[in-house]
Amino acid sequence: MQVHKGWEQPIIEIENFSFSYEEIDKQPLLDGLDVTLNPNEVTLLMGASGSGKSSLALCLNGLYPEAVEGISSGDIFFLGKHIQDCERGELTQKIGIVFQDPESQFCMITVEDELAFTLENRKIPASEIFGKIESVLKAVGMQRFIHHKIHELSGGQKQKIALASVLLLEPELLILDEPTANLDPVSSLEFIELVEAIQEERQMSCLIIEHQAEDWLRLIERVLVIGMDGKLLADDAPDRLFSEQQRLLEQEGIFLPEEYSGGFEGRKRYNQTVPAEKTVLSVRDLSFSCKNQNVLNNINIDVLAGELIAVAGENGAGKSTLLQLMAGLLEPDAGDIFLFDRPLKKWRENKLRKHMGFVFQNPEHQFITDTVYEELTFGMKCNGYTEAEMENAADLWMGQFGLREHRDNNPFALSGGQKRRLSVATVLDVSPDILLFDEPTYGQDAATTTELMDYVMELKAMGTAIIFVTHDMNIVDAADRAIILKQGGVAFSGVPDTLWKKTKMLYEARLRKPARLRQNRRESHVYDIIH
Structure with a gap:
């Protein structure tokens, strides 16, 4: 209508x-x-x-x-x-x-130049440009960032x-x-x-x-x-x-x-299995800086087999950096990371990838082939799979993630959601001991999110440790443990039900309670979260 x-x-x-x-x-x-x-x-x-x-x-x-x-x-x-x-x-x-x-x-480096570029393309007289920039920055609450470099801003x-x-x-x-x-x-x-x-x-x-x-x-x-x-x-x-x-x-x-569904199936609270007391990954006294700025300071985390950990925090808190350090993609300034009590830096790359899978925040950062099928089977080929095994496995994942009709398409030509699904599928050809996901559900519809979470829970039940970096508080709600990063350190580490009681800390970390704990449209304004 x-x-x-x-x-x-x-x-x-x-x-x-x-x-x-x-x-x-x-x-x-x-x-x-x-x-x-x-x-x-x-x-x-x-x-x-x-x-x-x-x-x-x-x-x-x-x-x-x-x-x-x-x-x-x-x-x-x-x-x-x-x-x-x-x-x-x-x-x-x-x-x-x-x-x-x-x-x-x-297109440009600084905020002022970016906005001026837009106005110049409109052929706005030079005498009017600065005034219009000031006015629009005031409208979006960014007046004091006029001279900042764009890449240094938060999301x-x-x-x-x-x-x-x-x-x-x-x-x-x-x-x-x-x-x-x-x-x-x-x-x-x-x-x-x-x-x-x-x-x-x-x-x-x-x-x-x-x-x-x-x-x-x-x-x-x-x-x-x-x-x-x-x-x-x-x-x-x-x-x-x-x-x-x-x-x-x-x-x-x-x-x-939430107010219409009482909780969509894709965001349900899963019945948790108790993680085994077997440590898969250990982070000890970890610190990391970038461009003379401290990003992470003195981080200590143990990850258990069969444990689902959700890492959350505001934009720029260091969540993706921590995940890349855990994956061995970055080297810490101080401290150590151990996989099965062996320092990460002593693992050979091909051996490490058999035990650990990593999904980037930007799916395009991990695509290396020309078709969806080749992307799905690249790791299998390196691991000695037969053609028949690769065909069967790729067909399974393409069906699971709605990619069959895109089998011969270039990964870079997929939609944003399809790229994300492909990036996740590429690390599921084996069942590694630990899987690291950087925002795996952003841009995904409910059906795909449910399928992904169901499969993650199956892997978890088989003993795979799962770490999600996420902004989705409903995903955090489903985890065994939540780790909240704030100002370069661990502000909280514990079960989600305890986290939701810490209202002040949640707001300071720019987080909020999951949908199941909100009443109708309350807390739909920033003011409501604080009060």
């Missing part, structure tokens, strides 16, 4: 629109979409990972299909004008996109600068593509509150692409759902959709907000 606001002209009209990446695709990625987006309306776009949500956003602002040599049919109108009749660059200014990874849209700060850059375009439609996926829980809430305030002030239309709707509920007026078949499955008000269409949403692998 499409919602129209009076007789105002729609911002976007999509009529029987289809899109494919290649002529040989059996099924269009987007198939016969009919959608209208209205002025001053906040719309949530949902769908399973790989259903074409980001591709649709890039079609709306005219970058696709040309940029990827794709194929489209049907029509898209912007304020009544067919997008094919718009001048080059016109739509990218009027329809601004903030991507999941803000670094992908930065949340980078996302605010990405938003500021888009706001300088003065767009009619703002598209946010999973903008909080890489942010710690408090930074995520702060960003949502910022978007809410800016939208109310500027009366912009907003299209938000997001897997988890919970914290956006107070903003959104409509929810669109794209199915895995590329068709529009739903267009309705949030309360009606989440109340009356739960079966449809669960079939499509879409997260239901």
